[in-house]
Amino acid sequence: MTTQPNIAAVAFLIAEPARAAMLSALLDGRARPAGELAHAASVTPQTASSHLGKLLAGGLLAVETQGRHRYYRLAGSHIALALETLASIGPTESVRRKPLTRGAQKLRFARCCYDHLAGRVGIAVTHGLLEKGFLVAAEKKRFDLTPAGTKWFDRMGVDTTAIKPTRYGLARQCLDWTERQHHLAGPLGVHLINLLFAESCIRRLPSSRAVNVTPKGWKVLKEHLGIEEWSLL
Amino acid sequence: MTTQPNIAAVAFLIAEPARAAMLSALLDGRARPAGELAHAASVTPQTASSHLGKLLAGGLLAVETQGRHRYYRLAGSHIALALETLASIGPTESVRRKPLTRGAQKLRFARCCYDHLAGRVGIAVTHGLLEKGFLVAAEKKRFDLTPAGTKWFDRMGVDTTAIKPTRYGLARQCLDWTERQHHLAGPLGVHLINLLFAESCIRRLPSSRAVNVTPKGWKVLKEHLGIEEWSLL
DNA sequence: TGCATGTTTCGACGCGCATCGAAGCATTGA
DNA sequence: TCAATGCTTCGATGCGCGTCGAAACATGCA
Numbered sequence: 001m002t003t004q005p006n007i008a009a010v011a012f013l014i015a016e017p018a019r020a021a022m023l024s025a026l027l028d029g030r031a032r033p034a035g036e037l038a039h040a041a042s043v044t045p046q047t048a049s050s051h052l053g054k055l056l057a058g059g060l061l062a063v064e065t066q067g068r069h070r071y072y073r074l075a076g077s078h079i080a081l082a083l084e085t086l087a088s089i090g091p092t093e094s095v096r097r098k099p100l101t102r103g104a105q106k107l108r109f110a111r112c113c114y115d116h117l118a119g120r121v122g123i124a125v126t127h128g129l130l131e132k133g134f135l136v137a138a139e140k141k142r143f144d145l146t147p148a149g150t151k152w153f154d155r156m157g158v159d160t161t162a163i164k165p166t167r168y169g170l171a172r173q174c175l176d177w178t179e180r181q182h183h184l185a186g187p188l189g190v191h192l193i194n195l196l197f198a199e200s201c202i203r204r205l206p207s208s209r210a211v212n213v214t215p216k217g218w219k220v221l222k223e224h225l226g227i228e229e230w231s232l233l
Numbered sequence: 234m235t236t237q238p239n240i241a242a243v244a245f246l247i248a249e250p251a252r253a254a255m256l257s258a259l260l261d262g263r264a265r266p267a268g269e270l271a272h273a274a275s276v277t278p279q280t281a282s283s284h285l286g287k288l289l290a291g292g293l294l295a296v297e298t299q300g301r302h303r304y305y306r307l308a309g310s311h312i313a314l315a316l317e318t319l320a321s322i323g324p325t326e327s328v329r330r331k332p333l334t335r336g337a338q339k340l341r342f343a344r345c346c347y348d349h350l351a352g353r354v355g356i357a358v359t360h361g362l363l364e365k366g367f368l369v370a371a372e373k374k375r376f377d378l379t380p381a382g383t384k385w386f387d388r389m390g391v392d393t394t395a396i397k398p399t400r401y402g403l404a405r406q407c408l409d410w411t412e413r414q415h416h417l418a419g420p421l422g423v424h425l426i427n428l429l430f431a432e433s434c435i436r437r438l439p440s441s442r443a444v445n446v447t448p449k450g451w452k453v454l455k456e457h458l459g460i461e462e463w464s465l466l
Numbered sequence: 467t468g469c470a471t472g473t474t475t476c477g478a479c480g481c482g483c484a485t486c487g488a489a490g491c492a493t494t495g496a
Numbered sequence: 497t498c499a500a501t502g503c504t505t506c507g508a509t510g511c512g513c514g515t516c517g518a519a520a521c522a523t524g525c526a
Contacts, residue, residue: 007257010319011245016241047515070473267502280485303503
């Protein structure tokens with residue numbers, strides 16, 4: 001009897017309808033909080049927690065704690081591949097999404113997350129900083145500032161040597177609840193959004209956390225980080 | 234509410250250890266009688282019959298009656314692919330506590346994956362075909378056959394123009410769960426392994442999916458694809 | 467500090483399903 | 497026609513596990 005890999009154990013984790021629903025909800029590779037996954041699976045939070053714990057122990061999911069939220073995501077692309085391969089056996093059915101209100105759309109597009117920039121724009125900015133080699137992702141949900149990054153911030157009028165890092169570091173990776181990707185937080189993120197406000201690149205919208213990118217803002221973002229306005233819609 | 238493809242239902246069928254054992258026993262693409270499968274799964278014939286009925290109803294198996302025997306086999310290569318993919322997300326990072334058994338080593342080295350060649354040898358052959366320019370990787374997990382490849386297969390006695398491609402194409406990329414690389418599957422892969430069997434380049438080992446490469450086989454692989462035996466050990 | 471929210475843990479309930487014994491069919495051979 | 501073999505169906509048993517209520521824990525906000 002050849003001791004085959006625990007194919008049954010893996011299948012067992014996927015076999016439960018509630019777990020399968022949660023896994024399917026994570027197929028896009030983004031992370032979602034436990035409560036949302038519970039809703040997606042139509043079970044109570046307690047039940048969902050139990051399932052998520054098993055999926056975690058089974059190595060199908062990874063988790064990231066953010067405040068009182070716990071964001072779950074697939075453990076890797078190989079998990080998604082296996083799920084899609086399984087789905088290809090049975091009959092497929094289209095998935096529809098729920099529409100968003102106008103306000104929610106604006107919020108999703110650009111907003112302050114506590115004290116830094118979030119939303120699609122926040123993520124695009126972070127992505128640009130990474131691609132230009134100004135930031136690099138580091139351990140413990142941190143970003144490290146490169147020499148080129150120091151130079152760039154200096155040219156933009158931010159003296160990074162004067163910023164006091166907290167005990168969590170100078171720049172942190174914050175998980176975005178609308179886009180489910182990381183954006184720049186921490187002291188450096190605070191200085192960056194303050195710079196954008198000061199330079200009139202972005203403006204607050206009344207009674208909302210949403211912000212607007214000004215024409216000058218789009219010009220700056222394009223010149224410095226290669227971000228095109230049309231690419232974010 | 235999103236009614237997803239019943240990925241859970243498929244996984245449920247695989248999740249049962251007895252059923253998983255029977256499916257694994259059928260991974261070489263050959264058909265086996267119910268009693269043999271019952272023995273492979275270490276359950277009584279009644280229990281096996283129940284399981285086989287469910288696998289049949291679920292579309293994972295096909296059955297063929299001959300006299301008082303009922304021969305079960307996988308419903309298709311897509312089932313084998315799903316099973317192998319599931320197996321690939323097993324204990325990958327965990328350090329192997331015990332060395333592989335002799336049988337497992339042979340299985341890892343060369344075996345049939347449903348109806349084509351897999352393992353280190355299968356990957357080496359595919360690699361050789363790619364390096365010689367006989368195949369090129371294409372989209373949708375396919376391989377495209379080049380004019381040089383058509384010529385080569387023709388010289389080997391395989392008329393590729395006579396092979397009917399499935400809706401997935403003539404040659405597919407199948408992910409190997411032991412080596413984590415792609416090997417040649419699809420109708421072309423079937424013809425290739427049949428050729429190797431017919432030319433006595435490889436031989437089946439009794440009651441296993443493992444195959445042996447004969448001395449003649451090594452000679453052929455070296456001459457045509459530049460594969461050295463020692464390089465695979 | 468107190469309250470609200472998100473998440474997990476604990477405990478108990480109840481359904482579902484795997485399992486096997488016994489019996490029913492089907493096929494083969496004498 | 498009778499017996500043996502291979503497989504399936506039926507029925508009863510028992511356990512595993514999914515489920516949710518209650519409560520503990522953690523975090524954020526006023």
